Amino acid sequence: MKAIRYSAYGGPDVLEYLDLDDPVPAASEALIAVHCASVIPGDWKVRSGQLQEMFPIELPTIPGRDGSGTVIETGSKCDWAKVGDEICFLTDHAELGSYAELVTRPQEMTIPKPKNINFAEAAAMMHAGVCAWIGLVETAGVTNGQNVLIHAGAGAIGGLAIQIARAAGCNVTTTCSATNADYVRSLGAHHVIAYDQENFEEMVFEQDVVFDLIGGDAHEKSCKVLRSGGTLVWLIARPFEDVSTHYGVTCLQAIVHDRRETLKSLAERVSEGILRPQVSCRLPLEEATKAHTMLERGQNSRGRIILDIETCM
Ligand SMILES: NC(=O)c1ccc[n+]([C@@H]2O[C@H](COP(=O)([O-])OP(=O)(O)OC[C@H]3O[C@@H](n4cnc5c(N)ncnc54)[C@H](OP(=O)(O)O)[C@@H]3O)[C@@H](O)[C@H]2O)c1
Numbered sequence: 001m002k003a004i005r006y007s008a009y010g011g012p013d014v015l016e017y018l019d020l021d022d023p024v025p026a027a028s029e030a031l032i033a034v035h036c037a038s039v040i041p042g043d044w045k046v047r048s049g050q051l052q053e054m055f056p057i058e059l060p061t062i063p064g065r066d067g068s069g070t071v072i073e074t075g076s077k078c079d080w081a082k083v084g085d086e087i088c089f090l091t092d093h094a095e096l097g098s099y100a101e102l103v104t105r106p107q108e109m110t111i112p113k114p115k116n117i118n119f120a121e122a123a124a125m126m127h128a129g130v131c132a133w134i135g136l137v138e139t140a141g142v143t144n145g146q147n148v149l150i151h152a153g154a155g156a157i158g159g160l161a162i163q164i165a166r167a168a169g170c171n172v173t174t175t176c177s178a179t180n181a182d183y184v185r186s187l188g189a190h191h192v193i194a195y196d197q198e199n200f201e202e203m204v205f206e207q208d209v210v211f212d213l214i215g216g217d218a219h220e221k222s223c224k225v226l227r228s229g230g231t232l233v234w235l236i237a238r239p240f241e242d243v244s245t246h247y248g249v250t251c252l253q254a255i256v257h258d259r260r261e262t263l264k265s266l267a268e269r270v271s272e273g274i275l276r277p278q279v280s281c282r283l284p285l286e287e288a289t290k291a292h293t294m295l296e297r298g299q300n301s302r303g304r305i306i307l308d309i310e311t312c313m
Contacts, residue, residue, distance in 0.1 A: 035069045089109055162189050165188075206227040215236040
């Protein structure tokens, strides 16, 4: 199979487009011909070597945390999938990933592809949706009528987070660049704060929940805009300093897991048309280096970069 692989940590140019041996499904696994794979910020951060403590991986490795495709073979005891099934899947950073024509997956890392979205959107739904769902539903427990501030609403996770909060009946404020104000409104944001023109900490107060997808300075500033007893949920907060006691708020890290119950909840909302994942741009698999460069330079906006994979089986 064709795949992207790297053998040493480094810049985007360590990514190589290669012919590798086809993977073989274990007894309970399905072999999936991958049609689309997401390129997420974590992919370049792991590739650069900066997350070695968090994700100890063996090199060489194939990057890619999620994707979508069609089952083309099943293991001898695989009773949950059949050839032709359209499927979305997760892979872990520590496993061989989705930038490849083929992957093998156990049932717990898959979910049937919602019929109302295409394969690119199906890949964009997976890791981004899981993070948004875990942050807002499982960690913050957002409820009807709450004031919720979502940072980075024009990103892949932020875009789904806006929709989740809006569907829960929250009053949604989001931060993004001025150029994306109409875009985030179209996703359901009631109020928009342009981070390149305004300081959110001077614009918004008494929030019940802040979802921090930026970190750094935004962490403490976000505590200031919470009501007493409010909750800051963060996915990224480096450098992290817990200032919750000082502000009388609760700071919770959204711990990303890949439980199938979460995948099911997410896919159900997508099937019902309540949530729609966003795709910012599509590139062929062999242009993974370009995709990593764009993400690393902060040049991606309005959803996931998707690698299109033409399976030559
Ligand atoms: N720790 C974990 O387990 C974990 C898991 C998943 C994700 N993350 C992190 O969460 C972050 C978001 O992920 P993602 O996939 O949604 O990224 P993404 O799709 O690349 O989105 C990035 C967005 O950040 C926005 N942005 C940049 N600076 C901003 C600022 N000062 N204020 C408001 N928005 C700003 C940009 O908005 P504009 O386009 O409008 O400029 C851009 O759309 C990444 O840093 C990722 O590494 C961590």
